[in-house]
Amino acid sequence: MLLPGAADAAVAPASGVMAKAHTAGRVKVAEASVQYSWPGVSFEGRFRGTGVGIVLNDSDNDYDVEVDGTTVATLVTPGRTTYWVNGLTPGVHRVRLVKRTESPWATSAFGGFVAAPGGAILHKPPARHxxxxxxxxxxxxxxxxxxxxxxxxxxxxxxxxxxxxxxxxxxxxxxxxxxxxxxxxxxxxxxxxxxxxxxxxxxxxxxxxxxxxxxxxxxxxxxxxxxxxxxxxxxxxxxxxxxxxxxxxxxxxxxxxxxxxxxxxxxxxxxxxxxxxxxxxxxxxxxxxxxxxxxxxxxxxxxxxxxxxxxxxxxxxxxxxxxxxxxxxxxxxxxxxxxxxxxxxxxxxxxx
Missing domain, CATH: 3.40.50.1110 (SGNH hydrolase)
Incomplete structure (x- = not known):
């Protein structure tokens, strides 16, 4: 089952965010998140367990959430939230968040991936050559x-x-x-x-x-x-x-x-x-x-x-x-x- 959520998960420092998330997009490291503006910026992570949370602060844009290559949700102007995908089969999974929309007037913030209880966020996927x-x-x-x-x-x-x-x-x-x-x-x-x-x-x-x-x-x-x-x-x-x-x-x-x-x-x-x-x-x-x-x-x-x-x-x-x-x-x-x-x-x- 896939469940949205808005729980206040602990947010890692920005340097820690990028240690656990891969992006090729143009981002700027902030205090406890990374900021970005261009369309199509994406973040990829790996986790072990049955669920993952995505920490976001963005009231202007829409996102696709993909797990193991399948789109499981579209977030419409999610605001300040932790969006949860739960009920997955136990094991190692891959998650991808991608910004669909264009909003050059706005600055978006990604606070990283967080694991559901009993799970763990793993080291980020390697960059593609x-x-x-x-x-x-x-x-x-x-x-x-x-x-x-x-x-x-x-x-x-x-x-x-x-x-x-x-x-x-x-x-x-x-x-x-x-x-x-x-x-x-x-x-x-x-x-x-x-x-x-x-x-x-x-x-x-x-x-x-x-x-x-x-x-x-x-x-x-x-x-x-x-x-x-x-x-x-x-x-x-x-x-x-x-x-x-x-x-x-x-x-x-x-x-x-x-x-x-x-x-x-x-x-x-x-x-x-x-x-x-x-x-x-x-x-x-x-x-x-x-x-x-x-x-x-x-x-x-x-x-x-x-x-x-x-x-x-x-x-x-x-x-x-x-x-x-x-x-x-x-x-x-x-x-x-x-x-x-x-x-x-x-x-x-x-x-x-």
């Missing part, structure tokens, strides 16, 4: 992918966004890879959707662990060295017409995008080294081909300058129904995109 980082916007987040309807209220959008079913998460799990989903809906490389919030863009937030904290910088613990980075930025730059009063013309937008993308690729190359393969991704837009053409040109320019570990990948709209919120890819579409990305990854000279 394969690592993939996904960088992007709402398509990468899994924005409204569970909706089944293009018309969504804000609450419906939040409840039906599932980063755990995004093409990145699906691709990584098929490859048995640890992954990060560092994606932020509505933001572009230099221009955001419909020209909104021109004082920021995706690059404003990329370095952060806590998105709502100005100036925050994620400290890589030294264990995050992805062999593959997939970047998909440009949908928001080019999918809407330039509005009166914006700083851009079509030509200056293209020029700024090209310059910023090259600088961002320089940053990734310096950050992860020459052996990491970087995929520049583009997809179909109904109003323009500039985005895809420009992304391909940028990759060609990198290749011409001697960096052959930067590759271009385009996926078309063939077979996609865009039945997610606001014409975004549905869960069905994310499966298709993941299949296509997996086929493309198989052609890359990855040493993993």
């Amino acid at each position: 394969r690592q993939i980082e996904f960088i992007g916007d709402s398509f990468t987040v899994g924005y409204g992918n569970r909706s089944g309807s293009r018309d969504c209220t804000n609450d419906q959008l939040h409840r039906t966004t599932d980063a755990n079913l995004s093409f990145g998460a699906l691709t990584a799990r098929r490859l048995n890879a640890d992954y990060q989903i560092n994606a932020f809906s509505g933001l572009g490389m230099v221009r955001n959707y419909n020209g909104s919030n021109p004082q920021v863009d995706y690059r404003t937030y990329y370095d952060r662990a806590l998105l709502a904290v100005d100036g925050d910088v994620w400290q890589n613990p030294g264990t995050w060295r992805p062999q593959l980075v997939v970047v998909g930025l440009g949908i928001n730059d080019f999918s809407t017409a330039i509005n009166p009063g914006e700083q851009w013309t079509p030509d200056t937008l293209v020029a700024a995008y090209r310059t910023a993308y090259h600088a961002f690729l320089d940053k990734l190359r310096a950050q992860y080294g020459p052996r990491t393969t970087i995929v520049v991704s583009a997809t179909y837009l109904s109003n323009t081909t500039v985005y895809a053409e420009l992304a391909e040109q940028i990759v060609q320019e990198r290749n011409d300058n001697g960096d052959n570990r930067i590759r271009y990948w385009y996926y078309s709209n063939a077979g996609l129904d865009y039945m997610g919120c606001h014409w975004h890819p549905s869960a069905h579409d994310h499966q298709i995109i993941a299949d296509r990305l997996g086929d493309f990854i198989a052609t890359l000279p990855l040493r993993w």
Whole structure:
């Protein structure tokens, strides 16, 4: 039997939390918990016994709870609680908690796993050798992918966004890879959707662990060295017409995008080294081909300058129904995109 609970379990110090939980996500160690903001952050643990508690403080997001590879619960804005899964067969089990939703305005906190009476939390599962980082916007987040309807209220959008079913998460799990989903809906490389919030863009937030904290910088613990980075930025730059009063013309937008993308690729190359393969991704837009053409040109320019570990990948709209919120890819579409990305990854000279 699976039972929720809100008992006040003893919380280990944050250093102890991470000794018993594996994550590849961007987290920040706090006093008695770890904090995080990006979608798709997950925590995995091992325990012996018939039950496990999950210590959380999050009134904004939804989570999946998995035990031994099966989803046993979905937590909707659980708040400050210890959620219990009880009634399991005695023995050693594996538990996984994954943040489904996107809430860049909020900071979430995980206080660790606790064992049911008579049981024990074991040492954390080992990190996977394969690592993939996904960088992007709402398509990468899994924005409204569970909706089944293009018309969504804000609450419906939040409840039906599932980063755990995004093409990145699906691709990584098929490859048995640890992954990060560092994606932020509505933001572009230099221009955001419909020209909104021109004082920021995706690059404003990329370095952060806590998105709502100005100036925050994620400290890589030294264990995050992805062999593959997939970047998909440009949908928001080019999918809407330039509005009166914006700083851009079509030509200056293209020029700024090209310059910023090259600088961002320089940053990734310096950050992860020459052996990491970087995929520049583009997809179909109904109003323009500039985005895809420009992304391909940028990759060609990198290749011409001697960096052959930067590759271009385009996926078309063939077979996609865009039945997610606001014409975004549905869960069905994310499966298709993941299949296509997996086929493309198989052609890359990855040493993993």
